[in-house]
Amino acid sequence: MDAKAAAKEIKQGKFSPIYCLYGSEKFRMNEFAAFLESELIAKEDRDFAVVPFDLSETPIQAVVEEAETVPFMVPRKLLVVRDASLFTAGKDNAKLEHRPEVLQEYLSSPAEFSVIVFLVNSDKLDERKKIVKALKSAGTVLAFNPLGAEELLRWVEKGIRDRGSEAAPGAAEALIASAGTGLQGLSAEMDKLCLFAGPGGTVDSAAIESLVPRGTEQNVFTLVEDIANLRLDRAVGTLHELLKQREEPIKIAALIARQFRIILQVKDLSSQSYTQGQIASQLGLHPYAVKLAGEQARKFRGEQLREILSLLADLDFQMKTGGIDKVLGLELFMLRLGAGRTA
Structure with a gap:
């Protein structure tokens, strides 16, 4: 399954108990995690229902314990777990002792009221690890690799439309030529250009030339x-x-x-x-x-x-x-x- 198919299922109200997001495109990973939060948790419930973790500071068994704890005042909760390096190759230099077998046991029967999303800062997972195999079996694993050339152009054009403006012919190419291919930078520049163009306005090459500094x-x-x-x-x-x-x-x-x-x-x-x-x-x-x-x-x-x-x-x-x-x-x-x- 890819991110587009997963997003379609989420919009239909079909949630996986576990999501593992990995790859080099951190911006798209964070974007998907934010989308999952907006679809899963009502805005007024987020202070109680969204629980952040960082595995460089918290052992995985504490995450599992939280996932198994019945939510307070909300119907379900979302656990956002960053720096999930226990799914990748290489030695874990953290001082904490992670017990992946605890997570593996949880994956065999995850709680109905919790959704865990792991964000892995790596291009690939270590397929040799038992925990990765269990994760793939029990949850949804999504790769976020760089967009292809045409995909990037469509992403920019859609980003401008989503902000209420229109992209003139050649505007997407001109923006990438000025701002580069980094999605974080492109997103910031689209915010600025669409604010300048105004609702229903057009983002064109002239605006990009005058407003977007070239690196x-x-x-x-x-x-x-x-x-x-x-x-x-x-x-x-x-x-x-x-x-x-x-x-x-x-x-x-x-x-x-x-x-x-x-x-x-x-x-x-x-x-x-x-x-x-x-x-x-x-x-x-x-x-x-x-x-x-x-x-x-x-x-x-x-x-x-x-x-x-x-x-x-x-x-x-x-x-x-x-x-x-x-x-x-x-x-x-x-x-x-x-x-x-x-x-």
Whole structure:
């Protein structure tokens, strides 16, 4: 079962006694936990019915004891358990003594008046552990991995609609280009943009350009995109904007090299018939970043990318040894790159 199917069941009033949420997308995990709370517990009951735990501070047997205790003044309660590392691989360095067998016994006959949701900060569970097998058998286990490229675009568009505004064509792409792929940051920017647009208003690229500040990595990505499309005046403008923000030229060069390295890796892996998801997993990147790198990769030949990386390695050496003025070195690199692309 995935999160969408689980949410549908919850809306129909079908609750699992145990939920285990894990993965790298903490924002979506917290979002699901908040949704579960809103559907399970009436607003006026939450002070009594929602019980938070942190397994770095509380042993699992205390959680089970609370789950087995009849709720006071409310029909049922929700136990939100964070830092649930006893479901993952590796040694637990906590000073507390957890007794997972107590939870395992509870899972065989969970209380009808309690729902436990575990939040696990890990990309995977340890399938070898008996407690994980028992958890999967008795409850609902949901993975929250990075959204795919198209899923992320739809998530942004839906987020804008849910806030009472409409997304103009290309607005979702423009927002991700400015704010990055982090859901927490995107959510905060959507709040701001929709407040600016007003109920029924439209969020467009112009609003994003004026209201959403670009991070250094986003500016570097735009710079590389401009180089790829031979928009050298804009690329140099972006460079000078980064320098105005007091970014170190050596750092800028390193980020440019990183982006070209990603483009080359995506190009090589794509030629070996790797899917977008496989490439993202292999390189440890967000699928949307792989999608954009793939689009950039089509504008270069493999030999060109290797030559660019060689030029950047030489530039890095010259900048660090005082062989060239750092800003001048970056400007000359971009001009040389532009001349090579037009040749």
